[in-house]
Every structure is written in C-alpha cells, then in structure tokens.
Amino acid sequence: MPRKITSGPIRDKERTKMKLLNAVGSILKKEGFTGLNPTNVAKKADVNRKLIYLYFGGIENLVRDYLNSRDYWRVSLDYIEDIVEESKKDFGKKAAYALVEQQFDALMGNEEMRRIINWGLSQDLKPLKELNKERERLGEMLFTKVIDDHFKTKDKNIRAIGALLIGGIYYLTLQAKMSGETMCGVDLNELEGQREIKKTLKQIIDWAYL
Numbered sequence: 001m002p003r004k005i006t007s008g009p010i011r012d013k014e015r016t017k018m019k020l021l022n023a024v025g026s027i028l029k030k031e032g033f034t035g036l037n038p039t040n041v042a043k044k045a046d047v048n049r050k051l052i053y054l055y056f057g058g059i060e061n062l063v064r065d066y067l068n069s070r071d072y073w074r075v076s077l078d079y080i081e082d083i084v085e086e087s088k089k090d091f092g093k094k095a096a097y098a099l100v101e102q103q104f105d106a107l108m109g110n111e112e113m114r115r116i117i118n119w120g121l122s123q124d125l126k127p128l129k130e131l132n133k134e135r136e137r138l139g140e141m142l143f144t145k146v147i148d149d150h151f152k153t154k155d156k157n158i159r160a161i162g163a164l165l166i167g168g169i170y171y172l173t174l175q176a177k178m179s180g181e182t183m184c185g186v187d188l189n190e191l192e193g194q195r196e197i198k199k200t201l202k203q204i205i206d207w208a209y210l
Helices: 009-031 038-045 050-056 059-070 072-078 080-087 093-109 111-122 126-151 158-178 191-208
Strands: none
Touching: 009 038, 009 050, 009 059, 009 111, 038 050, 038 059, 050 059, 059 111, 059 126, 080 093, 080 126, 093 111, 093 126, 093 158, 093 191, 111 126, 111 158, 126 158, 158 191
C-alpha cells in the first residue's frame, strides 16, 4: 500500500495559503482593517511575508480572497445560472424569499458574516467594494432576466422592496448581535423573534407578487 503523502509543494502551498487566510481573519477580529499589512499578517501566520505576494499577488488580493471565502453570497454566485433558470418558473418569487431567509440565517449565525457587513458599511476599501459589487451582480441578473418583466404592469417597485428587506436584515441582525437590543419589541436573540421576522419577510414577498 503506497505511503500517504503528508507534505510536498502542493500540500505545503495550500497549508500556507490557509494559514495566511486565517491570519487575516484573526487580525480583523482583534484590530480591524487598520491592522492589516503584510508584516502583521506574515507574523501572525508564521511565514515569510514574500509568500503573500507569491501566492496571492499582494495583501489586497489576500484580503479579497478571505472576504469571498466567508461571505454567504459567494455560494449563491457559484450557482447563479442555475438559480436564474429555476426562478423563471415563478418569476423569482421562491428565489427572492430563499435569498432573504438564508441571508437572515447566515447573519444571525455567523459572526464573521456580520463583521464583513459592518466593515462594508464603515470602511472605504477596494476589497469590500468588490465584494458588494459581486452581491449586486446576483441581484441584477435575477431582476433583469427573471423578475423585472413580471412587475412591468404592477404599481410595486420590487427593487425598492428588495432593498428595504435586505437593508432591514442588515440592521436588525447587526443590532441584535452587537448590542443585544430589541426592535419594536421583537427580540431576534430569541427563536420566536427570528420566526416572526422570517414569517413577515415571506408575507411581504407574497404581497409584492399579488
């Protein structure tokens, strides 16, 4: 039986890349974006800083890859064509609800996701802007290829409705997890509060499609 190879150029490279990505996350959690520079990241990962440029092309690309690997929307973007095709059956109604519900669950359950959203709102940085454009690309494809035509003769602006739903999810989840406060008496840190928010999201989308 061949001996299992536990090291080598490919395995060592992947291990080093993962160490660098994890180092970015560790620094971001403790120091924010101000602590991100090649020296700090390399020291945290315990590798030569030259490897940041060799494997990622620079600190900016490393940060971008870290953000993409943690962002919920990345998963949806990987299957965007399938999502668009499947959504044509009901003009995007099911997909619209699935996206906002899953976004809500992801932000409630994942601290890194919440930090990414918070950084995107407070930091003027290229990797964060690129990440937001990627999220927008998924929405734009659904709107232009599936949803917009259905609402041409309706008096409801589905894009504005979507913006309010997503913006509301951002604020509610960040507030609930970062300050622990309720909103209009709804406590998102309790399962009942989470169920009520998701039920209401569905009701709003149902109303929009009437």
